[in-house]
Amino acid sequence: MLMKKNLLILGAGTAGTMMANHLRKKMDLNQWSIKIVDQDPKHYYQPGFLFMPFGLYSDEDVVRPKRRLVGGRVEYIEAAVDRVDPDADRVLLQDGSVLDYDILIVATGTRPNPEETEGMTGSGWRKDVFEFYTYEGARALREQMAKWKGGKLVVHICEMPIKCPVAPLEFTFLADWWLGERGLRHVTEITYVTPLSGAFTKPTAAKILGHLLDEKKIHVVNDFNIARVDNEKKAIVSWDDREVPYDMLVTVPVNMGDPMVERSGFGDELNYVPTDKNTLQSKVKENIFVIGDATDAPTSKAGSVAHFEAEVLTENILRHIKGEPLKPDFDGHANCFIESGHGKGFLLDFNYDLEPVPGAFPVPGVGPFSLLGESQINHLGKLAFKWIYWHVLLKALPIPFIDHRMSYRGKKIPKELMKAKV
Template sequence: MKRLVVVGGGTAGTMIVNKLRRELKTDDWEIAVIDRDDVHPYQPGYLFLPFGVYSAAQVSRSRHTFLPDGVNFVIGDVDRVDADGNCVILADGRQVPYDYLVIASGATPRPDQTEGMLGPQWRESIFDFYSFDGAQALAGALEKFDGGRFVVHITDMPIKCPVAPLEFTFLSDAYFRQRGIRDRVEMVYVTPLSGAFTKPISSAHLGSMLHDRNIAVETDFLVERIDSTSKSLVSYDERTVPFDLLVTIPLNMGAEFVSRSGLGDDLNYVPVDKHTLLSTVHPNIFAVGDASDIPASKAGSVAHFAVDIFVGNFLQHIAGKKMTGSFDGHANCFIESGDGKGLLIDFNYDTEPLPGKYPVPVVGPFSLLKETRANHLGKLAFRWMYWNVLLPGRPLPLPDKMSMVGKKNET
């Protein structure tokens, strides 16, 4: 009897066990999923919690309800992986042996990694929305905010859903206008990047949207500390950005057990082949989703497209065959822009977001790099798709690999 263990019952891990349970015979394979709790968060929903679009009940469900029959769900904190002994060791001493291991433990905001972030202003004038508690607390802070310097800040890349800070900024602008206080709010977007986004065409487009909304952009800002006394961000080159209300995206890091196991890089992400997702060190360990070090967005769409490639590769790998699937870094992300509109971007390792139509050329119904009502509705509709199609591992009529069909190359 072979044993497959998946560490992480989030987006990637849940899709993997649903798809592989159908492929691996129960007489031949045991499958186990390990996670610290039985709460599966819909993390894209955290963006909307501060604005009252979603309720708390709409952004979480039980993990076990999405796991198929024949999968053992183990609840517990992982202490470390003994890669030489092929065993996952839990904090309470339990051991879960494996023949093949998939690390799908995601990425986590780490406000403790920036000096002063967790100081006396934390959840007073400094908030985050990348956690459930942070998004809930921020809802109350926004409601009380009546004007002043409002700063949205990214500590460093990579982060989960790299467009989410921009979305939050656009939604905040619309929120302040709806409340009639926008003229009393000075908005600043602070980023470690050289522009609004990582790729030239989309960065220019999104940067112009910030400019049109009278939102200042502070680029190339690498925060060294937060000064709680003066309520300001301080960069390594000694620039300062004062704030009255700061919404920050803390440094994102992989799971601590990855570091303790000697499996990760400086940010606890597992080095893998970016096309096969197989560990560069251990031939029976894969890392999928946000847990890996692939140079792609840490987003649900990447997990979805990568898992589809991974499943075929895994079946070939365990059969002793060459893995023929090649993940190209495909990602697509809806970007809420406020006022009931949104954009969509579609890109991969080699091709930046371009204008056009998606998924059907000319028809769409979604427009790339263009604000439309349809894109906003697509963003909202995705929550139903997530719970009912994506997690159960049902097929979506979208290509795993990025296509240039329907796109307009402006270079």
């Protein structure tokens, strides 16, 4: 019998699961075996964490077993990875066993590291200092929110880049709405603290979202680089000695790639893997590919990005096997719903060359979604997305009308941004 070749995927999150489901349908499984490794048995619908603190989603809404989401004919291995040995084309597991590979896909994501900031996991952790990027964190915050009587609510970002960069804004908008519903908005002062100079990373969207913060009477503190959390004083302190006091701090901790990347010796200072931003081949070795939050590509760390990347990477894996040149087809496309509260939402669509601008999506001139405009249908789109995520996206089925290449049609592009190839 012919020895099969091995394609190994590290990480069975959004990106890794999608890759397994694309490749098992496209690769010749008489010649290749596909294996996927992950240490955590539970797959979380991470966009749902945002809704949990407000009681809008239950625990059950956001959890499924990882193993079941990876389709048939893929070997699922529940184990922790020690490191990759690129020279020997093998992965060492923490239990001492070894997995050889011919092709490796790194899909180990990014995660919050609260211990990176002095004092953050101190005496106030999960008492008056919270985060909502983990299941445990979102649940703890929900309990505390239910007890809230008013005071200073501070929503804070430690450092960019972060996973789902719009989520802290959404949390702020939802908190404003939720507190209003409970008659607590007038006794709550909401402050949004960010290391950026505006409300968002991209100028046109920053202007529109900044205006919305203003309208909702949310204070904004810009250019705030946190040095430490002072648990005694209940204040965050910046490197230039500014202080923002809180009664409840909802922070987004420093995001970093998996420590496995650092142990393997090929990550950057945040443990992201140097990656060709268009082909998704790593700069480590030609048989190592990277997808999703694990890359150092200059686009958002978001599930939509992983979804678009998966289509390009699938094609490039098949090309790599055939010895054909890789296609530089990934354009940085990201597509993000933003909850703005009161049953409304925004939608952003952008790539490496063009920042989010107003328009209609996905059908030019028609929509039904409005880009960079607030609407009810955008909010409904976000809610519908949970079903799409579990039933379409992870199964690597195509989403109608939505291509991995960002469309320039249907967008109102300001003149000064026309440098982008339209």
